[in-house]
Amino acid sequence: MMAPIEIxxxxxxxxxxxxxxxxxxxxxxxxxxxxxxxxxSALDFLYQRRQYKGVPRPDLIxxxxxxxxxxxxxxxxxxxxxxxxxxxxxVILSSSEDAEDICAAYKLHANNFVSKxxxxxxxxxxxxxxxxxxIEVVKLPIQKIT
Numbered sequence: 213m214m215a216p217i218e219i220x221x222x223x224x225x226x227x228x229x230x231x232x233x234x235x236x237x238x239x240x241x242x243x244x245x246x247x248x249x250x251x252x253s254a255l256d257f258l259y260q261r262r263q264y265k266g267v268p269r270p271d272l273i274x275x276x277x278x279x280x281x282x283x284x285x286x287x288x289x290x291x292x293x294x295x296x297x298x299x300x301x302x303v304i305l306s307s308s309e310d311a312e313d314i315c316a317a318y319k320l321h322a323n324n325f326v327s328k329x330x331x332x333x334x335x336x337x338x339x340x341x342x343x344x345x346x347i348e349v350v351k352l353p354i355q356k357i358t
Contacts, residue, residue: 216242217347220270222254222287223247223305224279231332232274232305235339241347246270251282255290258297270300272346274339275322277306277313285316292321301346305339 219236223229229247236243246267248254254275257264273291277284284304291297301323306313309327317325326342329335346352 214242216244217272217343218246218268218270219243219272219274219343220246220248220254220257221274222249222251222279222284223274223276224249225276228276228305228328228335231335232339235336236343238336239340239343241343243343243347244268250280251284251287253281254279254287255282258291259294269297271352272343273300273302274305274342275302277304277308277317285320288317288320288322299352301350301352303342303346305342 221229221232223232233245233247236245246257248257256262257267258270260267275284275287279287284306288302288304291300291302298321304317304322304325305328306325307328314325324342326338329338
């Protein structure tokens with residue numbers, strides 16, 4: 213039996229968290245969803261600091277741009293500038309459709325930028341499509357903890 217995929221969601225909107233959790237629970241892919249509601253806690257989780265010592269390394273990250281404490285750009289910079297984390301795919305899942313936000317995310321090496329659909333069914337379909345693409349279609353490097 214395959215180990216569950218570790219998915220990290222960095223999001224402060226309870227509705228988006230609930231919809232994403234629902235979409236992932238309906239998936240055929242076994243997964244563990246880790247939810248962090250602010251940028252500072254997200255980096256603590258990723259760097260395994262404070263109360264997050266020994267947590268699993270995510271296989272995929274959903275990142276919102278508008279977060280308390282540290283915004284999504286700062287979190288993305290913290291992920292992609294770290295040699296142990298930079299290979300984790302980061303999908304920006306944002307309500308923004310602003311060209312500057314999109315360009316800034318890609319300059320910081322986001323793997324994808326997806327604007328959140330307003331309709332519930334479309335939102336769920338988008339989350340499932342992202343998961344399918346990054347877990348079933350794409351081949352990712354196997355990470356060894358060093």
